[in-house]
Amino acid sequence: MKAILTICLAMLFMLVVTAGTCLAANDTIYACIVKTTGAVRIVSSPGLCKSVESLLTWYTQAGPTGPSGPTGATGPAGPTGPSGATGATGATGATGATGATGATGATGPAGINVAAGQQCPHGAAVIGFDQDGYIICSNVTYAIGDVGPAGGRVFYITDGGLHGLEAAPADQSVGAVWGCDGTEISGADGTAVGTGAQNTASIVAGCTESGIAAKIADDYTLDGYDDWFLPSIDELILLYLQKTVVGGFANDFYWSSTEYDSGNAWYQSFNSGSQFDYGKYHALRVRAVRAF
Numbered sequence: 001m002k003a004i005l006t007i008c009l010a011m012l013f014m015l016v017v018t019a020g021t022c023l024a025a026n027d028t029i030y031a032c033i034v035k036t037t038g039a040v041r042i043v044s045s046p047g048l049c050k051s052v053e054s055l056l057t058w059y060t061q062a063g064p065t066g067p068s069g070p071t072g073a074t075g076p077a078g079p080t081g082p083s084g085a086t087g088a089t090g091a092t093g094a095t096g097a098t099g100a101t102g103a104t105g106a107t108g109p110a111g112i113n114v115a116a117g118q119q120c121p122h123g124a125a126v127i128g129f130d131q132d133g134y135i136i137c138s139n140v141t142y143a144i145g146d147v148g149p150a151g152g153r154v155f156y157i158t159d160g161g162l163h164g165l166e167a168a169p170a171d172q173s174v175g176a177v178w179g180c181d182g183t184e185i186s187g188a189d190g191t192a193v194g195t196g197a198q199n200t201a202s203i204v205a206g207c208t209e210s211g212i213a214a215k216i217a218d219d220y221t222l223d224g225y226d227d228w229f230l231p232s233i234d235e236l237i238l239l240y241l242q243k244t245v246v247g248g249f250a251n252d253f254y255w256s257s258t259e260y261d262s263g264n265a266w267y268q269s270f271n272s273g274s275q276f277d278y279g280k281y282h283a284l285r286v287r288a289v290r291a292f
Contacts, residue, residue: 120135
């Protein structure tokens with residue numbers, strides 16, 4: 001029924017237009033519809049339809065807006081746009097806090113007091129000054145036969161030439177007693193290399209006799225160095241083995257600082273190379289040495 005009514009109304013609209021009837025806005029057209037047949041006829045005014053018909057009214061103005069339909073489904077996401085340009089580099093940040101102070105470095109080499117008139121050892125160079133005004137000397141290595149730090153002649157080396165023994169360039173005495181015959185000197189019996197200085201100190205402290213070999217060696221100075229001593233018997237044999245390099249030796253006996261007993265001490269023959277104990281009262285030659 002609704003479909004038939006719709007078609008009929010469309011035909012009615014065409015009829016009105018075809019007949020040349022001009023409709024202005026808000027004009028009204030009255031039509032009758034036969035309930036039994038669905039036929040539509042136009043009338044001029046209401047009340048002209050028969051009882052078996054129904055009056056239809058058609059207005060040219062738009063009817064009220066119908067309710068909004070449901071929202072359609074969301075379409076697929078579009079493609080991602082191109083990346084934007086990189087922004088400008090930001091300003092440099094503030095300087096960070098100062099780090100902790102590092103550990104104190106190793107202690108530098110001992111300086112030599114210029115005010116006391118001392119200088120670097122022979123062959124050593126001045127490489128700087130410490131905070132107290134002492135000069136700092138470079139490390140120097142020595143070989144056997146070199147002039148030593150104090151001006152003597154090197155006859156024994158250790159640590160690749162950093163350390164060793166040097167001998168005075170000449171004898172300090174051609175005839176001195178060992179001293180304190182009949183008295184045993186405590187601490188003067190060292191034989192090994194490195195014991196001559198202690199032997200000498202013990203003899204000087206324990207024997208007050210004047211003119212003894214140990215005291216003569218202890219009193220010797222050269223180029224401002226006064227740490228000379230009478231060599232032990234093992235130090236003396238090393239000196240004998242380098243006697244030609246060192247020079248100035250006689251083919252004679254030389255005292256060592258090594259005591260044998262209360263009446264005797266060891267000596268070294270620079271003629272045969274033999275070593276013997278000998279009475280302390282004998283006068284033998286003296287050659288001082290020092291360690292560096």
